[in-house]
Amino acid sequence: xxxxxxxxxxxxxxxxxxxxxxxxxxxxxxxxxxxxxxxxxxxxxxxxxxxxxxxxxxxxxxxxxxxxxxxxxxxxxxxxxxxxxxxxxxxxxxxxxxxxxxxxxxxxxxxxxxxxxxxxxxxxxxxxxxxxxxxxxxxxxxxxxxxxxxxxxxxxxxxxxxxxxxxxx
Numbered sequence: 647x648x649x650x651x652x653x654x655x656x657x658x659x660x661x662x663x664x665x666x667x668x669x670x671x672x673x674x675x676x677x678x679x680x681x682x683x684x685x686x687x688x689x690x691x692x693x694x695x696x697x698x699x700x701x702x703x704x705x706x707x708x709x710x711x712x713x714x715x716x717x718x719x720x721x722x723x724x725x726x727x728x729x730x731x732x733x734x735x736x737x738x739x740x741x742x743x744x745x746x747x748x749x750x751x752x753x754x755x756x757x758x759x760x761x762x763x764x765x766x767x768x769x770x771x772x773x774x775x776x777x778x779x780x781x782x783x784x785x786x787x788x789x790x791x792x793x794x795x796x797x798x799x800x801x802x803x804x805x806x807x808x809x810x811x812x813x814x815x
Contacts, residue, residue: 658711
């Protein structure tokens with residue numbers, strides 16, 4: 647996911663253990679299209695049925711409370727896909743729909759297993775309105791395509807190898 651979601655926490659109990667999870671939920675029930683001549687997003691109809699929601703646990707979870715207070719938790723490894731048959735734990739989204747990432751801080755129970763249902767856990771959910779985005783699978787603007795390829799660590803195969811340094815090659 648680009649740009650990367652990064653969060654920091656305060657007020658965690660030092661001795662407690664916390665899992666940090668990310669999910670991405672639809673913002674509304676609409677499908678969008680981009681009007682290039684107007685440089686704006688327009689409603690293009692009713693939304694497609696959403697894929698089942700997936701919780702993406704941060705790979706370093708669980709964290710000690712004092713560890714969380716000292717570091718930024720970054721979700722740079724999360725991958726988004728429009729493939730509903732995905733079996734790799736990626737977050738499945740519909741292209742041309744608007745989404746809101748959410749961060750969940752879950753207090754880990756003694757002997758607790760994987761977190762699959764937040765309603766059964768002691769947790770807090772954090773939503774940042776400025777992170778709403780429209781999922782797209784293709785860009786018409788080549789400058790945006792280049793920015794995405796240059797900034798995305800998973801897009802190495804799309805980079806022009808003639809621009810790479812000897813170290814990068």
